[in-house]
Amino acid sequence: MNKFYSTILLLFITNIAFSQVSNNTHKMEITNLVQESFDELWAKFNAEKIEQFYTKDFLLLENGEIWNNDSIVNYIEKAKLKTPKPNRINKIEVIDIKIKDKTAWIAYQNYATISVDNKIIRKAHWLESATAILTENGWKLDMLHSTRVKNE
Structure with missing residues (x-):
């Protein structure tokens, strides 16, 4: 009987450890998805990669404006x-991430330093949250609020 309980306990602990990993x-x-989406789309202006990071029905809510993939591509072009x-x-500083099944949300600080000819012309800071879904191609953002x- 002890062997049975030991086996059950071992399976339980293994399952918990696997879930945490x-x-x-x-x-x-x-975290990488958010960081890389800003690096590729908003820093490198690489509109061809939009589907790598965003779902087809992605929405960006920023300061009272509603953007979708088409408006983002127009901006980038x-x-x-x-x-x-x-x-x-x-630079992204994560506040928190919650994951449940195949959905997730992330809250983070987003900092951007913009320069021309190695001279800083602007620094920007946003408080943002995003939701993501797990697709057959990995995680994709489906909404971002900025x-x-x-x-100061």
């Missing part, structure tokens, strides 16, 4: 025409 892996994937091209460095934080 899996949850931590998902949290890292979601116009931004690519500007000269000189600005350099944008993004509030500008006033510079």
Whole structure:
């Protein structure tokens, strides 16, 4: 009988340990998804990668405006025409991530430093939250809510 309880206990502990590793892996994937989406789409103006990061019905809610993938692509295409091209460095500081089944949300601080010819022309800070879903191709953002934080 002790062998039976020992086996059950071992299976229970293994399951808990696996769940924590899996949850931590998902949290890292979601953090990377947010960071890489800003780096590729908003810093490199790489509109071709939008489907890598966002679902087809993605919404961005920013300071009272509603954007979708089409409006984001239009913004990126116009931004690519500007000269000189600005350099944008993004930094994400995660506040919290919650995961339940195949859905997740993340809250984070988003900082951007924008420079031209190695001179900083603007620093920006947003408080943001995003939701993501687990697809057959990995995590994708389906909504992002952004509030500008006033510079001190």
